[in-house]
Amino acid sequence: MAQDTLVTEYNGKLECITPMITEEQLQARIKELGAQISADYAGKEVVAVAVLKGSVPFFADLIRQIELPGLSCDCLGLASYGSRTESSGVVRLTSDLSRPVAGKHLLIIEDIVDTGLTIQYLLQNMETRQPESIRICTLLHKPAGERVKVPMDYVGFTIANEFVVGYGLDYDERYRQLSYIGTMKFKDLPEE
Secondary structure (H helix, E strand, O other): OOOOOEEEEEOOEEEEEEEEEOHHHHHHHHHHHHHHHHHHOOOOOEEEEEEEOOOHHHHHHHHOOOOOOOEEEEEEEEEOOOOOOOOOOOOEEEEOOOOOOOOOEEEEEEEEEOOOHHHHHHHHHHHOOOOOEEEEEEEEEOHHHOOOOOOOOEEEEEOOOOOEEEOOEOEOOEOOOOOOEEEEEEEEOOOO
16 A cells, blocks of 8 residues: 655654655565575574664564574664764664673674664674674665675665665654655745
8 A cells, every 4th residue: 555755844844754665565575584584594593683773663573474493582772873864973882682692693683774884883792792693684775875894694675875764763763653664855844
């Protein structure tokens, strides 16, 4: 079902969100990713790690599609955007894993890989913890924004260099609840 552009007023501007990837497209691709991950990790114990907060809807839907009896879940928090539409380039850990991961197969689940700086930081951090393996699964990849090349084992969608929200992705902590992903543009309010 096609969705209309969502227009809201916030902080003296109009925010216009035009659907890019529908809920149906998201769920179909997530089912494919779940099947691929299940096959790749057959017979292994895996720790799926959600990168908070943006990956939460994707993480929840994806782990339901992964058929591995030894799958466990954990979360960690990273920040690099704040209330901006571009990564600040400075990544900081806001919350850590709850258990050690030495000797485990890690599957890092991210909402979007843009500059690559967040994933690069995360990979370096996780490697010091001596897991058996680390793979990256991202819902979205935005190659035009890359500053560093990082390995991505599973990619949901490759998108243009546009600012997107919805399905966990936010602008100033808003729009995470949308069931689709849309491009976001800002317009000045008309003069009265």
